[in-house]
Amino acid sequence: MGVATGPLDMSEGRPPRNRARGRLQLILILLVVIGPMILATGMYKLQFWVPEGRSYHGEMIGNGLGLADLGVQAPAERWQLLVSAPKDCNVDCQQLVYLARQINIGLGRDASRAGHALASGEPVSGAYLSRLESEYPQLQRYPLDATRYGAIAPNRSEAQLWIVDPHGNLVLRYDAKVKGKDVLNDLRHLLKLSNIG
Template sequence: MNPALSVNDAPPSRRGRWLLLALLAIVLGPMVLASAMYQWRFWVPETRTYHGELIGDGSTRGDLGVQADEKRWQLLVTAPRTCAEDCRQLVYLARQIQIGLNRETARASHALAISEPLADDYEATLQREYPQLGRYLLDTQAYRSEAEGDTPALWIVDPLGNLVLRYDVSASGRAILKDLQLLLKLSRIG
């Protein structure tokens, strides 16, 4: 005497196949959806949490024309011409942002990359007031191919030397500090 098979009592092999298909859809579905969103640019949020210009093309500090071996997060000020008032303001801002990191200060540094020698009075000021400021030579041809224009800029560089964010001279120090704090919070390196 065989009782009648109900709808819920499907043969075990069929139930196993449905379970396998559901498991594959759960695992592979989000990856396929994310790849499609990236490829065809749909459902991409318009709002951003950062304030600078995101550098997402894999450019490095070396591509920018700066040869440095810094293994911490870096606030790098670049000046393709002389370090005039805009450049000096960014150098001051970089130091203030590093100080503003409080207990995370040791995870970041600030530096200046220039292509021309500094004025003697400003050089003396930097030696006296900015003793931890790193200084590098800037290759102007590499810089011009990577950055737009000849204006000074402040860059956030990760410990691997990758360019992360770029700011111009009109950027707010508070906004840059918030961006760097978020990067330090999310980062496991540096």
């Protein structure tokens, strides 16, 4: 009886057909793992197969602009509904301020995660200021740098509503004709997805 003294080479006994099959399985496993990442990167970089549909109602900002770029120097601690008025707060601006407060209230138990604010390029009139102080005690007011605002804001002469995240990034923009329910749905969706603020 002879005893094997060297290492056992299993590949010698395996037929070439089994080796090819094993390599094919390895390649398929790698394709399943790495393939989706390559496809997703290609879709992002080359912009193909990107869905046209969207689930939000405003204009997505998504380019890294923040409050300072908009011309507002304000602390960002929670989500914010910011009304911007490049001049004084006219009828459209006043309607958006009212809408922002109603949306904030409409958040229900999540109302403490968001606030509402007004940034205007000119001081508001005395009559409207006293109304703000009595009817909108939670409203934050900030000055607006009209030069910086005009550089990035579309429709720079009109009042607009912005959703701002707790880091001060601009997320969504709406014009004065927006429906409150649409903004509320967008903000609820953002709050649901976010664990900040």
